[in-house]
Amino acid sequence: MSKLLNVSSSPHVRDHVTSQNIMLDVAIAMIPATAYGVYQFGVKAALVLLVSILSCVLSEYVFETLMGKPVTVSDGSALVTGMILGLNMPPAIPLWMPFLGGVFAIIVVKQLYGGLGQNFMNPALAARCFLLISFAGPMTTFTYNDAVVSPTPLAAFKAGQSVDVAAMFIGKIPGTIGEVSIIALLIGAAYLIARKVISIRIPAAYLITFSLFVFVFGQHDLMYVLTHLCGGGIIFGAFFMATDYVTSPVTTKGQIYFGILLGVLTGLFRLFGGSAEGVSYAIIISNILVPLIEKISLPKAFGKEGK
Amino acid sequence: MGLATFKGGIHTYEGKELSENKPVQVLQPKGEMVFPLSQHIGAPAKPLVAAGDQVLVGQKIGEAGGFISACVISSVSGTVKTIEPRMVANGSMVMSIIVENDGKYQEAEGFGKQRDPKSLSKEEIRDIVKEAGIVGLGGAGFPTHVKLTPKDETKIDTIIVNGAECEPYLTSDYRMMMEEPESIIKGLNIILQLFDNAKGVIGIENNKPEAIRVMTELVKDEPRITVCPLKTKYPQGGERALIYAVTGRKINSSMLPADAGCIVDNVDTVISIYNAVAKSTPLIRRIITVTGDAIANPQNYNVRTGTNYAELLEASGGFKTEPEKVISGGPMMGQALFNMNIPVTKTSSALTCMSKDEVALSAPTACIRCGRCVNVCPSHVVPQMMMQAAMRSDIDTFVKLDGMECCECGCCAYACPAKLPLTQAFKEMRKTVIASRKKA
Numbered sequence: 001m002s003k004l005l006n007v008s009s010s011p012h013v014r015d016h017v018t019s020q021n022i023m024l025d026v027a028i029a030m031i032p033a034t035a036y037g038v039y040q041f042g043v044k045a046a047l048v049l050l051v052s053i054l055s056c057v058l059s060e061y062v063f064e065t066l067m068g069k070p071v072t073v074s075d076g077s078a079l080v081t082g083m084i085l086g087l088n089m090p091p092a093i094p095l096w097m098p099f100l101g102g103v104f105a106i107i108v109v110k111q112l113y114g115g116l117g118q119n120f121m122n123p124a125l126a127a128r129c130f131l132l133i134s135f136a137g138p139m140t141t142f143t144y145n146d147a148v149v150s151p152t153p154l155a156a157f158k159a160g161q162s163v164d165v166a167a168m169f170i171g172k173i174p175g176t177i178g179e180v181s182i183i184a185l186l187i188g189a190a191y192l193i194a195r196k197v198i199s200i201r202i203p204a205a206y207l208i209t210f211s212l213f214v215f216v217f218g219q220h221d222l223m224y225v226l227t228h229l230c231g232g233g234i235i236f237g238a239f240f241m242a243t244d245y246v247t248s249p250v251t252t253k254g255q256i257y258f259g260i261l262l263g264v265l266t267g268l269f270r271l272f273g274g275s276a277e278g279v280s281y282a283i284i285i286s287n288i289l290v291p292l293i294e295k296i297s298l299p300k301a302f303g304k305e306g307k
Numbered sequence: 308m309g310l311a312t313f314k315g316g317i318h319t320y321e322g323k324e325l326s327e328n329k330p331v332q333v334l335q336p337k338g339e340m341v342f343p344l345s346q347h348i349g350a351p352a353k354p355l356v357a358a359g360d361q362v363l364v365g366q367k368i369g370e371a372g373g374f375i376s377a378c379v380i381s382s383v384s385g386t387v388k389t390i391e392p393r394m395v396a397n398g399s400m401v402m403s404i405i406v407e408n409d410g411k412y413q414e415a416e417g418f419g420k421q422r423d424p425k426s427l428s429k430e431e432i433r434d435i436v437k438e439a440g441i442v443g444l445g446g447a448g449f450p451t452h453v454k455l456t457p458k459d460e461t462k463i464d465t466i467i468v469n470g471a472e473c474e475p476y477l478t479s480d481y482r483m484m485m486e487e488p489e490s491i492i493k494g495l496n497i498i499l500q501l502f503d504n505a506k507g508v509i510g511i512e513n514n515k516p517e518a519i520r521v522m523t524e525l526v527k528d529e530p531r532i533t534v535c536p537l538k539t540k541y542p543q544g545g546e547r548a549l550i551y552a553v554t555g556r557k558i559n560s561s562m563l564p565a566d567a568g569c570i571v572d573n574v575d576t577v578i579s580i581y582n583a584v585a586k587s588t589p590l591i592r593r594i595i596t597v598t599g600d601a602i603a604n605p606q607n608y609n610v611r612t613g614t615n616y617a618e619l620l621e622a623s624g625g626f627k628t629e630p631e632k633v634i635s636g637g638p639m640m641g642q643a644l645f646n647m648n649i650p651v652t653k654t655s656s657a658l659t660c661m662s663k664d665e666v667a668l669s670a671p672t673a674c675i676r677c678g679r680c681v682n683v684c685p686s687h688v689v690p691q692m693m694m695q696a697a698m699r700s701d702i703d704t705f706v707k708l709d710g711m712e713c714c715e716c717g718c719c720a721y722a723c724p725a726k727l728p729l730t731q732a733f734k735e736m737r738k739t740v741i742a743s744r745k746k747a
Contacts, residue, residue: 006631006664007398007645009731011717012638013319013475014665017724019675075672117673117725199682250678250691294692301709302547302687303559 019116023076025197029188030083030240036184037177041091041143045177048089048098053082055102063111077116081105084124084241087178088233088280092143097135101127121287122247125280132280140275142174150174154231155276165223168230179233189239202248203238205259206266210234213267234266237279247287254290254297261286261293310513311552312538315685317718319541319639321514322476326598326605331482333609334622340408340613341393341650342368342379343401347448349375354404360387365418365589367438368404377450377653378440381406382591382611384413396635396642396649403650406613420587424497432501432584439583440590440653445469445544445573446636448654451580454572455501457565463502464568467553468495468577470511470518471537471544474637477657479594480574482607484511484518487578488525492532494581498572499531505570507532508553514539541639542716546571548685560712593651597623599660601630612655616647619658631664639717669726680719680729686712690719690729697732702743705736713737 038046060078064071085101105127110119132139144150153163153173167173171181179185192198207229214228215221229235242248242262249258262282269278300306345351352369362368362381369379385408392400424432437452457463468491472480484491495507509526511519513536526532535553537543543552546564549571551557556567564571572580575594582588593612598605603624610619616635620626634641635649636656647658680690688709696704713733720730 005633005643005645006667007643008632008664008666009728009734010634010636010638010640010642010715011721011730012632012634012641012643012661012664012666013721014669014726015317015319015722015724017679017722018669018726019672019677019724022675022677022724072672077675115673117675245675245677248676250676250681251689252678252681255678298689298708299681299687301559301712302551302685303557303562304709304712305557 019077020075022197023080025192025195026080026240027076027083029191029197030087030178032184032187033087033178033181033236034083036171036181037087037091040171040180041177045091047095048091048093048177049083049086051095052086052089052098052102053079055099056082056085056106059103059106060111063107069115072116075116078106081110081124085127087236088124088128088176090139090142091177092141093138097131097138101131104130117246119246120290121284122241122244125241125284128280129284144174152232152276153227157227157231158270158276163227163231165227165230168227176233179236182230182235185235185239189235192239192243198239198243199255201252201255202242202259202262205256206238206242206262207234209260209263210266213263214271217267218271228270232270232277233279237283238262241283242286247290249290249294249297251294251297251299253299254293257293257297258286258290261289310538311510311535312540312543313548313551313685315683315687315718316540316542316548317683317721318539319475319721322598323478323481323514325476326596326607327478327481329478329482329606331486331594331607331609334614334619336383336408336611336614337618338408338615339388340381340383340385340406340611341403341615342381342406342613343393343395343403343650343652344369344379345401346379346652346654347377347442347450349373349377349450351402352376352379354390356387356404358387358389361385362387362406363413363415363418365415365591367440367589371437371450375450375453377442378438379404380440380589380591382613383408384411385409394645394649395652396644396655398642398645417587422585422587424500424584427584429501432497435584436580438589439579441576441579441583442590442653443573444575444579444593444653444656446640446654446656451572451576454570455498457563457570460502461504462568463505463565463570465554465570466495466498466502466505466507467549467569467571468507468509468574469544469549469571470509470515470522470574471549472515473512473539473541473544474639474656475541476598476659477596477637478598479596479607479656481515481518483574483578483594484515484522488521490578490581491522491574492525492529493585494577494579495532496529497580497584498570498577502570505531508535509533510535510537510549510553512537512539512543541718542685542714545685545714545716547714560714590653593653593655595619595651595655596657598657599630601626601628601660601662603627610651612651612653614651616644616649616651616658619651620647626660628662630660630662631667632661634659634661639721640715671727672725674725674727677724679722679724683718683722685716685718686714688712690733693736694727694729694732697736702736702740706740710736711740
């Protein structure tokens with residue numbers, strides 16, 4: 001033997017899953033919703049997505065280079081943040097806004113807190129809320145069929161108008177680029193679950209709690225609940241944003257609690273809040289509570305149950 | 308209903324196809340024999356011989372150094388060269404008796420004499436097991452006579468024979484189940500003779516259907532013995548996971564299997580008990596799997612303890628490709644070796660030679676809190692949080708998080724997509740905690 005042997009502590013084998021291919025799977029899962037958004041809203045939507053992805057990736061690259069840190073763009077997390085941010089934008093938004101959002105998401109929310117794994121809020125959602133508060137007008141101006149400004153079905157529904165649930169399911173409605181087509185989102189969600197990237201715990205707890213909440217405190221009508229599920233960003237949020245590893249609990253029970261909290265908050269905001277939508281705020285508020293949720297949901301070690 | 312199993316665990320590449328159909332070959336040693344005085348958990352044995360003494364096959368050359376200790380038996384005849392520290396598989400230097408093998412294999416008096424176990428009392432059986440130097444051959448090396456002497460023997464209701472062999476690549480237990488199934492049944496019956504209220508259960512992972520078939524066939528006429536097929540999942544053969552799968556009872560790190568009414572013995576331990584009790588043959592051999600993608604001819608060998616690992620390698624045709632990592636044991640819990648100049652001991656199970664070191668190939672990245680470590684942990688703790696505590700050397704938090712319940716199985720580090728050395732960090736922390744408790 002000419003070479004020296006490698007010596008390290010066991011285990012000596014590793015699973016083939018890497019952080020990078022997890023991120024890639026998340027990106028792949030968003031392709032149906034992205035494709036539908038571009039098909040529905042046209043070139044404008046494609047540009048918004050492009051700008052927000054480039055903004056996130058460049059922000060990460062520039063910040064890490066300037067700080068003399070290893071550049072981690074290749075892990076794919078900035079790409080995913082960029083996609084989620086872009087999919088959360090109205091298609092007709094001026095392009096400098098997704099750019100600003102990307103810078104805020106990556107530099108303020110993620111890198112200033114220590115980079116990947118250290119941010120306590122979902123960067124894309126925090127950036128969306130930042131833009132929503134700063135530029136309420138353009139962030140809530142939704143268009144459909146080329147520049148016809150119209151309210152989202154959820155807003156119309158809240159105002160007491162009737163809406164077409166089938167159209168909402170397919171996505172023939174105004175809204176943000178990625179949230180409109182429930183069917184496209186569910187295809188992506190099924191992919192994530194089949195690939196074991198996410199577990200069903202958070203989305204299931206979220207959607208069930210939310211459904212019960214609106215059934216009890218809204219109208220005792222299943223069609224009413226269904227309209228709420230197909231409207232706004234709840235499906236997108238439940239499967240793609242609430243399940244963000246970094247900002248959701250690692251404990252099994254904690255994930256259930258987290259989902260229940262999300263369901264209650266979203267229900268509160270939607271039924272009793274000023275605006276028709278509440279998913280983004282529900283998620284970032286719950287994000288902040290994750291350390292507490294983990295604290296109360298620590299599992300009992302094997303053989304120490306009941307002690 | 309699903310197969311008996313536990314919550315957590317991982318599915319790895321099994322690698323058993325390399326050697327599972329290779330019958331066990333007897334390999335006689337060539338060079339000097341090294342008998343470390345500590346091949347078990349507990350106090351080291353005390354040497355009974357000195358340089359220049361003649362020893363025989365089956366002769367006791369080390370006396371148990373306490374209740375939790377084990378005797379050391381010579382596997383060859385020859386002359387004691389010296390007693391000096393030698394390196395063992397885990398890299399430490401252990402006082403060892405070095406014997407120059409004369410190649411004659413002259414046996415000690417009474418060696419190999421047939422005995423009827425039924426004619427022996429419980430005390431006699433326990434004494435034979437102790438004098439035979441038998442320890443847990445699954446890897447931990449806990450002295451078997453201590454296991455067979457629980458505080459209250461009437462409370463023991465289940466004797467579990469561990470035939471899970473969940474460690475990837477290893478096939479030695481499988482070969483023994485295929486080649487000496489009767490010895491397992493007879494050995495188990497000897498243990499059952501000690502515990503009047505107990506039944507015997509042989510647990511086998513369902514990736515070994517032939518072994519399950521053979522053993523099930525044999526226990527048909529054994530009223531006290533059953534076979535329990537287990538789901539193939541690492542670490543199914545871990546003591547806590549196995550007891551839970553078979554009986555539904557849970558023990559934690561501060562409990563013994565006896566606290567759950569169980570005694571767990573590895574397949575080969577049971578065979579060794581049979582050999583010692585019925586054939587007056589103490590523990591002088593091990594079944595070793597020589598395997599891995601760097602090995603020319605993967606094999607299973609019946610080797611005398613004390614044989615040099617390099618002889619195993621040579622017998623298997625050496626390396627097919629240059630290895631990056633050589634492991635004593637399997638890839639999940641085995642010890643990486645600096646070189647092959649170490650002896651086969653009672654707890655040796657395999658020599659696994661890998662052409663690629665997956666650990667060196669995967670650089671750690673930031674934790675993304677994915678929770679995979681939590682999902683796979685068979686001890687149901689939160690490795691992600693324990694790792695944060697370990698990185699800060701925060702012993703208090705580590706203990707509060709039940710870090711001492713970690714069984715070091717390696718599932719978390721295997722599953723981690725960020726390739727963080729979780730298990731490795733926990734081993735360090737656990738050592739620190741145990742050391743500080745001893746001091747206090």
